[in-house]
Amino acid sequence: MEKIDTSFFSKEREADLFVVGESVQRADARGHVTGQTQFYEDVTFPNTLHLKMVRSTHHHALIKNIDIEPAMKVPGVVRVLTHKDVPNNWYTILKLIGVGPDDEPVLPEDRVLFKGEQVCAVLAETEQAALEGARRVVADYEELPPVFDVEEAMTSKPFKQAGTNYFVYEGHNCRRIRFGDVDKGFAEADHIIEHRYESAPIEHAPTETTGCTAKPEGSGRVTVYSNTQALYFTLDNMALILGVPFNKLRLVGGTVGGGFGGKVDVIVEPIAALGAMLTNRPVKYAYSRAEEMQVSSPRAAERLYIKDGVMKDGRIVARKITLYVDAGAYCRHSTYGTTKAAAHMPGPYSIPNVHVDAYCVYTNRTPSSAMRGFGVTIGDFALESQMDQVARHLGMDPMELRLINAYRDGDTKAHRKTVEGAALVEVIQAAARQTGKELAPRFAAMSSYQREA
């Protein structure tokens, strides 16, 4: 294992590190290699009902009618849950930290906004009976035109029951950063370099699909065995949706067969728990592989336009960014992700004039949500690609371009925060050394502690 390089910032190291930099065995590895690690699906109960979801076959449609009778005739089918069964039919994941609006029903009432959206849930004695029941439900739709492109969605007819096709941030149609005067910066610049960057949604594809088993207890509680990455989030949101006090619910979990952010959306637990409460039997709701790939939230697709004003010597004097996050049909974590994206702009560089508009846009695609550094990763791809484009345009070394613009301790960021603990200069210097690249003395002497005269 690579040892920690302690040559940098030696004065800031007050304690010896005993674990960081050492190989330490995972506490759970022995369970893994013997197959004894207990995942949620390893806990089973007699008399369990299996839940299979009827899903929207359209990207955007009004629901005219849902006929559950044919499903009820399938041997083994016990009950079908629709929106009428859900006590508080809003699934608003960030409600507890004050982020609205209520835009996603747990089960839809009058419309579906993406292909694969949950329509109604079939509970049956066996998995095969539940699957057949789900195939027998007849849903009539009136198809409506879908929108898949973020910029088109900004100007097309709003498709939700209420509100716009974009999230409203404190009265604005986007999350904004205004610092200095970009137009003045562009006017002064020697070069204007503008590019568009875009990404597709990315699915986490955990090897274990999302799922849970909800078990009613004699005490009147419901215990939910889940592979969620967010036990308390799940507990709180379930309580809101089910209209029960927190202490009526117990979550068991923490062992996740691959998450990567894909298991923080509280989708399966409220419905399984509802089924358990209404039938007084354990209910298991596990995504099939196809469901995991189609309907579990991916990383959002993003589109960024970056326009830079650059001086001949490599100084970036103005940066204007227009950023679109494709939230898919519903908010989930994307409103927060878009704020993170805005907060990450304009990258770890000190640029005197910055203008950022970051839009969180709804389209008729699978809702996107958390995934490893969401809001940041795609922005970084765009920013660093742009830095390479600028370097190429100027005929300048890409490391040197970054060193010239890297922020230093004491600089003011575009968000009007003072930079502390910057290390970009040192990281680039170390990268140069490790790749056998010789930096000119001027660049080798740079430091994050202060900007050279």
Add this chain to the structure above:
Amino acid sequence: MKHSVVALTVNGAERQVLVAPGTTLLDALRESQGLTGTRRGCDQGACGACTVLVDGKTMMSCLLPVETIDGATIDTIEGLTPMEGLHPIQEAFLEGFATQCGFCTSGMIMATAGLLARNPDPSREDAVRAISGNICRCTGYEAIIDAVLDAAARMRAAKRDKAA
């Protein structure tokens, strides 16, 4: 719907398993035998998490209707684990940091067992091929491939010691 009784030898023990039509070996192992070390990742033979040995050969247990394998011998991760300590493949995975979330691990280890039964001295390429039906979304595979080769070396060394 008529259930069937199927005879299987599971980890050395003779078992009679009662199954509904089309019950997969995966479900039978997990639900009626309590052998939950064999994992379900896709139910379509694409991820390898349910890999077990059937008559000594690696197979995806999610693709086997139990009624079609009456009389078969099944070995799972639970059967690989010795009474004391760990099997050399398990040791290699443990000490080589070849697990993260652990969900693919049983399948990876059984795929390795299948390889080493056929080929005790695999090349790196052989190791890569052997686990090419097993998906791991955490590790990036390198540690697992190293562990497969380390396991082979441990098993060859143990065999030499026994012979000596």
Add this chain to the structure above:
Amino acid sequence: MLQTVATPGSLPETHALLSKLDGARLIAGGTAVMPTLNAGTDEFSSLVSLRAAGLSGIVVKDGVVTIGAATTMTELADEPALAFLQSALETIASPTIRNMATIGGNLFVKQPYGDLSACLIALGATATVSDGTATRIEPVEKLVASRLGPKDIVTQLAFSIPSPGSFKFVKAGRKALNAAAIVTVAAVVSVSDGVVSQCRIGLGGVAECAVRARSVEEALTGNPLDRTHAEQAAAKADRDIEPFDDSHASAWYRARVTPVHIRRALVGE
């Protein structure tokens, strides 16, 4: 919903069950049927397994190899007389799937799977089909297009072992191993007096079923087997294929690269 799974012990018994059971579907290795069952299906309500019907085994006699339809890919790879197929077999799925998947089943899997069928087409293989009362012999290229009648069972496949070095195979996929085909090319090419005297080319991944590239074969026959002629012949492939879009590649891409991979299969560059 599935009502019955039968595992008959002989071919006549298999035929009897196939006629008797409602909504019966044959299952061999299970690698294509079981994902459908596990996802829930109305396509069939009974399965008749070929696992115990006595349809596996390989016989090599007088340069002709006869293979039981339920023989697995691994069993094929372990047969010394079929060493020429080894590298093609290794591109198909994973060793675990090859321990299950059968040569007969591979004829009927949905494209872009079914690389072995492309090989069998190139080898001029025939299939013996039994309908319970009579048997008939059909070329594989015809069978994969027409598929089976409701009573039909493929019992065995046969082909002549090609002369050394005449079997050629290239598969393009998204990954080095365990990938579905973007394009699969299998060919048997005989050269005499400096020109191609005979050739058969099978393609996978570029039409609804594995197909024979007759236009390429015609253009190649009578010409030297070199890069220029291979390229000219391969350019005719668009007449033989009807590529499709899927998650692995677009129809456009498949059409664009098919001639390239045919050339690479034929002349190795």
